[in-house]
Amino acid sequence: MKRMDGRAKDALRPVEIIPNVNRFAEGSCLIKCGNTQVYITASVEDRTPPHVPMGEGWVTAEYSMLPRANRERSRRDVSKLKLSGRSAEIQRLIGRALRAVVDRKKLGEHQIVIDCDVLQGDGGTRTASITGGYIALALACRHLLRTKQIRENPLTGSVAAVSAGIVENALLLDLCYEEDSSAMVDLNCVMTGTGELIEVQGTGEGRPFRVEEEQKLVRLCARGIEELTALQQRVLAEAEQ
Numbered sequence: 001m002k003r004m005d006g007r008a009k010d011a012l013r014p015v016e017i018i019p020n021v022n023r024f025a026e027g028s029c030l031i032k033c034g035n036t037q038v039y040i041t042a043s044v045e046d047r048t049p050p051h052v053p054m055g056e057g058w059v060t061a062e063y064s065m066l067p068r069a070n071r072e073r074s075r076r077d078v079s080k081l082k083l084s085g086r087s088a089e090i091q092r093l094i095g096r097a098l099r100a101v102v103d104r105k106k107l108g109e110h111q112i113v114i115d116c117d118v119l120q121g122d123g124g125t126r127t128a129s130i131t132g133g134y135i136a137l138a139l140a141c142r143h144l145l146r147t148k149q150i151r152e153n154p155l156t157g158s159v160a161a162v163s164a165g166i167v168e169n170a171l172l173l174d175l176c177y178e179e180d181s182s183a184m185v186d187l188n189c190v191m192t193g194t195g196e197l198i199e200v201q202g203t204g205e206g207r208p209f210r211v212e213e214e215q216k217l218v219r220l221c222a223r224g225i226e227e228l229t230a231l232q233q234r235v236l237a238e239a240e241q
Contacts, residue, residue: 027139031132035122042140057107061094106154127161158193189221
């Protein structure tokens with residue numbers, strides 16, 4: 001099949017990560033994946049939740065879509081007096097993904113809160129939030145090192161995420177909204193920069209899918225995450241100059 005934007009089946013959308021977009025936050029970035037844009041900040045707090053053992057830190061996330069991030073206006077979560085189920089599920093995913101590459105003892109008794117605000121959604125907002133969230137987290141860790149609040153970098157690696165799916169029986173990487181909404185199978189994959197899986201979320205939207213198809217989708221995601229990891233490394237290297 002021919003994709004709407006002319007991309008190859010195994011190609012990412014154009015990705016841009018702009019670091020340090022917030023002058024107040026310890027870490028921040030704007031990530032653009034095609035027409036999806038997410039504004040991300042990392043805030044350091046000198047306290048941790050009650051469930052965290054003494055001497056350890058914590059990383060958590062909050063996720064929200066601005067009212068006109070989509071084709072029609074949506075109500076703000078605050079106006080509904082509770083977080084939507086979708087937003088709650090996504091922010092838990094972001095937090096899990098980022099904690100997977102953090103040594104919480106080296107982080108010390110600090111909490112880093114990653115706020116992901118979707119400015120414009122065109123598919124892949126959760127995966128973009130994870131990929132950009134890592135940049136904001138890494139910049140916040142640099143701040144803690146620079147200000148001598150911690151002695152060692154708590155990051156044990158990097159993390160990025162991307163989607164893949166089966167549309168009209170074709171395996172496609174990095175689905176835009178139109179592809180995602182018509183996908184027979186939709187899969188989100190979170191991996192470390194060294195290719196280890198953190199989380200795989202796969203759903204048969206239009207039909208069941210076989211283990212072999214899932215494995216092909218995961219391998220497709222791995223190729224995309226390899227590219228995203230290289231981009232993350234370049235962005236962080238340039239931000240240090």
